[in-house]
Amino acid sequence: MTKDGAGDETPTLEQARRQVEHYGLDADPQAVLVAVRLISAGARVGRAAEAHFARFGLSTGRYRLLADLEDHGGEKSPSRLAADLEVSRATVTGLLDGLEREGLIARRPSAEDGRGSVAILTARGAQRLRDMAPEHFGRLESMVGGLSVEERAVFLDLLARVVRGSAALAAD
Amino acid sequence: MTKDGAGDETPTLEQARRQVEHYGLDADPQAVLVAVRLISAGARVGRAAEAHFARFGLSTGRYRLLADLEDHGGEKSPSRLAADLEVSRATVTGLLDGLEREGLIARRPSAEDGRGSVAILTARGAQRLRDMAPEHFGRLESMVGGLSVEERAVFLDLLARVVRGSAALAAD
DNA sequence: ACCAAGTAGTTAGCTTCCTAATTATCTTGC
DNA sequence: GCAAGATAATTAGGAAGCTAACTACTTGGT
Incomplete structure (x- = not known):
C-alpha cells in the first residue's frame, strides 16, 4: 500500500x-x-x-485575510494582520487595496493610534465568505479525502515538524 | 509524542x-x-x-532548472524543461534569460528542429552547482532531520497522495 | 506539392509576494 | 518639553509564476 x-x-x-x-x-x-x-x-x-x-474572485492571500478578519470579529489593524498571516506589512497593504477596491473590506483610521488604521470586514465581504463556504470547505475536504483520520493526524504532526525544520533552510 | x-x-x-x-x-x-x-x-x-x-544567487526555479539540466547531461530543449519542471514554457524562457545573463547556461539553435533551441549548462553553471552542493544538500538534510527514516517514508507517501488530492482543489 | 493545423519559443501584461525607503505619528530619556 | 529613536502604513521597484497572443517553423491530409 x-x-x-x-x-x-x-x-x-x-x-x-x-x-x-x-x-x-x-x-x-x-x-x-x-x-x-x-x-x-x-x-x-x-x-x-x-x-x-x-474561482471566487480572490487569491489565497486575500481569502486568508478575509477569513482571519471574520474569525477575529471583523476588525483588525494591518500590522496585526501581517503578524497573524505571516506576511509582510507591505503585502497586507496590497491585499487590503484589492479587497477595498472590491468593497469587501473598508479602512478606517484607528481611534487609539494616529498612525494606525483598522481594516473592517464589510457586509459584502462577509457575504462573499458565506457564498463560497459550502464549495470551499467541500473542496478542502475532498483534497485530503484520500487520507484516513489516523493518517491525517500523522500527516499534521509530520507537516508541523517539517515546517519547523524548513526554518533551517533559510536560517543562519 | x-x-x-x-x-x-x-x-x-x-x-x-x-x-x-x-x-x-x-x-x-x-x-x-x-x-x-x-x-x-x-x-x-x-x-x-x-x-x-x-544565498547562492539563484531562485528555486533557476536552481531546479540548472539541476535538471545537469542530471540530463547538460542539454535540454526549453519545452522539455517546462514539461519536466512542471512550469509553463513562458516561465522557462524567463528562467533561461536570467541564467544566460549570468553565464550559467547558453542557448543554441536546435540541429533537428528549426523552431527549437537547446539550453546548455556552461562550465560556470556546473561550477555553481558544485560550489553550492555541500551546503545545499546539508541544509536539505537538516530540514527533514527531525524525522526518522520510517517517518520520512510515511511522509513521502502521504505527501504524494495529498498532492494528488490537491488537483481536486482546482479541478472541474 | 500545398495549405491547414499544430508546436517551439518569445513577448506582453497580470498577480503575488518580497525588501528598502518614505512619511507620519508615538514614546522615551534627558 | 523636546529631540531621538521606534513603529504604522504606504510607495517604489524587483522576481517568479501565469495566460494569451504573436512569429517562425514543421507536419499531415488531400
Missing part, C-alpha cells in the same frame, strides 16, 4: 541518489528526496490553491 | 471548527485543518526555499 505506484512524481529517488553521488557527498538520498519533494509539493499545492480561490 | 506542542501553528483546530460551525456546514474540521495547514505550509516552505537559494 505504501508502494510508490505514482510514476509521475517529479523528482525521483534515482535523481536524488545520482546527485548526491555525483558530488561525492555522504548525504542521505532519502532525506534529500523528502526535502526536494516537499519544496516541489509546496509550489504545486500553492498553485492549486491559487486556482481554487480564483 | 504526537502532542501538539507547537503553539505557533498558524491556523488552529479551534479556528477550523469555529468556521465550519459558523456556516452551519457538516465538514470535518480536522480535514479542513489539514488542508488549510497544507496550503499555509506550502507557502512557508516555498519562501524558505526561496531564501535558501538566494
